[in-house]
Structure formats: structure tokens, C-alpha cells
Amino acid sequence: MSGSGGFYKYRCKYFYTHNCPNWVYVNNSPCANCCAEGRDVDGATSEVSSPRYSHDICVPRVEDGVVHYTLMEIVNTDDSGNQWTLRYKVNQTQVPTVMTTNATPGAPIPATSY
Secondary structure, X not given: OOOOOOOOOEEOOOOOOOOXXXXXXXXXXXXXXXXXXXXXXXXXXXXXXXXXXXXXXXXXXXEOOEEEEEEEEEEEOOOOOOOEEEEEOOOOOOOOOOOOOOOOOOOOOOOOOO
16 A cells, blocks of 8 residues: 555556556556556456457448448457458348338428518
8 A cells, every 4th residue: 555545555466477566446456557568368368369259230321311230240350359350240131121201301491471
């Protein structure tokens, strides 16, 4: 514990192993610098380190003035995590859409007499 101000401060989790000089407010936790350098995942299995890690997203597209959303995924293609590709999550079939309207209302016309 060091300093003052009403809160306990503790040395970073990697004070002894990596000679980290930073302080944290939660005992046995890494500081922001150690997290940014990836030290927090030492010895633990990380889901991010998997080469097939992916995120599901909905990609908007506009067709004839109608917004459609397509389910896709962003997939990591290499071990370094620097190469990502966007691919379809499910097979795409053309689904007919029903247009409810194709007219856009015009600008309002102000009244000339009251």
C-alpha cells in the first residue's frame, strides 16, 4: 500500500516477474500497461489466440430503396491476428421482398391564408 487519498494501492501483478513499476487498486491484478502488452493472458488459454476466432455481424445493404440485413462473420485467417476476412454466415438465397411503398412524401407546402 502506498500513497494516500482513501484508497488502497497495490503493486501490479507483474511487479516481480516483469519488473512492472505501476500500481493498481485491485490486489493481484495487472495494470493497464501489462494488459496492453498481453501479459494478462500468460499461462491462460485465450479465446483470441485461436486462429479461427470469429465475430458475427449483420451487414446492411440497400436494394431498390429497401434496407436488408445479411448475417455475416468476420474470421481471423492467420495466427498473428492481423488478417481478417468477411464471409457469409449462412447460404444466401434470394428471398422476394414486398414493397410497401415506393413514393416519398413531398415537402410540406405552407398555408397562404389563416
